Amino acid sequence: MTEETTILFRPVGQKELDLIEQSGFTGFPPRLEIQPIFYPVLNQEYATQIARDWNTKDAASGYVGYVTRFHVRSDYLSQYDVQIVGAAAVHQEYWIPAEKLDEFNKNIVGKIEVIDRFDRAT
Helix, strand or coil, X not given: CCCCEEEEEEEECHHHHXXXXXXXXXXXXXXXXXXXXXXXXXXXXXXXXXXXXCHHHCHHHCCEEEEEEEEEEXXXXXXXXXXXXXXXXXXXXXXXXXXXXXXXXXXXXXXXXXXXXXXXXX
């Protein structure tokens, strides 16, 4: 029997991508003290908006935004509610407490893929 997974997306900057690469593309790095939640998003459109419109303007992101895609066990995700943030229905994400990120990473099935990149417009 094949386990059911949910496809999620995460917009990241260069530093976070480097740390994902160090994990062998198997997990996301721990949150910083100022980041109490980890928020994977439910659709590529929303992840693209963040990577393109926010990360490319952010020095901490290296002025570059990547969209990652990955699969998470659906039964694990069922303990979290989908959050709608902002005015658009497309702005859907999960809020994973930072202290639960290791558990989240253990429920990723397969590798984290980079599916898009955006650079700061010059």
